[in-house]
Amino acid sequence: MKNNVRKKLEKINIRGKIExxxxxxxxxxxxxxxxxxxxxxxxxxxxxAILLKFTKMHSIPVFILGGGANILVSDNGIRGLVIDMSKxxxxxxxxxxxxxxxxxxxxxxxxxxAENNLSGxxxxxxxxxxxxxxxxxxxxxxxVSISDILLNINYLDENFEIRTxxxxxxxxxxxxxxxxxxxxxxxxxxxxxxxxKDNKYNIWSNMKLHKQDRENKGHYKYPSAGSVFKNNRxxxxxxxxxxxxxxxxxYSKGDAEIASFHGNxxxxxxxxxxxxxRSIITYTQNKVNEKLGLKLDPEIQFIGDWGNNxxxx
Numbered sequence: 001m002k003n004n005v006r007k008k009l010e011k012i013n014i015r016g017k018i019e020x021x022x023x024x025x026x027x028x029x030x031x032x033x034x035x036x037x038x039x040x041x042x043x044x045x046x047x048x049a050i051l052l053k054f055t056k057m058h059s060i061p062v063f064i065l066g067g068g069a070n071i072l073v074s075d076n077g078i079r080g081l082v083i084d085m086s087k088x089x090x091x092x093x094x095x096x097x098x099x100x101x102x103x104x105x106x107x108x109x110x111x112x113x114a115e116n117n118l119s120g121x122x123x124x125x126x127x128x129x130x131x132x133x134x135x136x137x138x139x140x141x142x143x144v145s146i147s148d149i150l151l152n153i154n155y156l157d158e159n160f161e162i163r164t165x166x167x168x169x170x171x172x173x174x175x176x177x178x179x180x181x182x183x184x185x186x187x188x189x190x191x192x193x194x195x196x197k198d199n200k201y202n203i204w205s206n207m208k209l210h211k212q213d214r215e216n217k218g219h220y221k222y223p224s225a226g227s228v229f230k231n232n233r234x235x236x237x238x239x240x241x242x243x244x245x246x247x248x249x250x251y252s253k254g255d256a257e258i259a260s261f262h263g264n265x266x267x268x269x270x271x272x273x274x275x276x277x278r279s280i281i282t283y284t285q286n287k288v289n290e291k292l293g294l295k296l297d298p299e300i301q302f303i304g305d306w307g308n309n310x311x312x313x
Contacts, residue, residue, distance in 0.1 A: 117198060
């Protein structure tokens with residue numbers, strides 16, 4: 001980035017703040033990753049549009065950060081600008097409709113829904129990540145996907161105009177851990193969910209069971225990003241069981257390890273590098289393909305400067 005562009009970026013007039021060289025290990029659930037060149041925390045939709053217009057004008061790479069889940073940031077960091085959505089976090093309820101901005105915690109939203117005697121988001125209680133990230137990934141667990149309860153999504157299109165996706169467009173464009181936003185340069189701003197009336201004590205009982213199940217599976221023992229690979233029904237069994245069948249649980253590199261308690265989770269035992277984690281991912285893919293002829297598809301997104309094949313042995 002040229003010096004004159006850097007100076008202009010640092011002086012952009014937004015309500016939020018812009019900082020330099022921010023460590024991404026403070027903003028990811030893996031607790032790994034190098035520095036972002038620039039890190040902006042907008043406080044309004046106008047802020048986001050201003051930042052995106054500037055970066056487009058000057059061909060600066062942009063990464064939209066939600067809750068830092070389901071991503072692995074390179075040890076070399078992220079070139080360009082990271083836009084942290086955490087301040088875009090209003091939410092509201094009207095009858096059985098819950099609306100929330102992209103930066104709000106998806107787990108906290110499930111709690112707010114329960115307190116309003118609304119069920120439907122309880123499946124995602126205890127999961128890290130933001131509303132925007134959950135929609136972008138079409139987050140799924142316990143046989144329920146975010147798209148099952150989505151009513152509409154407001155987003156900023158490539159021309160910086162606010163658009164809405166709803167109805168049949170959601171049905172036709174969302175699938176297993178996939179949303180149309182994964183193939184576009186749009187930014188999710190907010191989403192509304194159609195929930196069901198229920199007694200909050202029943203909802204909380206269900207939510208606590210889900211969180212206890214996650215605790216029993218070891219999801220909170222170490223920093224991780226949850227499931228590393230997608231499940232594929234054609235494989236006949238869950239990916240974790242496939243990895244376990246090859247005796248790969250406990251395989252480690254540096255302080256990164258395939259969890260001893262779950263084959264489809266890689267954990268940061270202490271001071272793991274992103275390079276170690278990606279090396280394990282590649283090793284696992286190669287072993288499963290070599291032994292079983294199956295190709296594992298990561299659900300984790302590899303973000304930042306991964307040049308020079310740094311993840312390879």
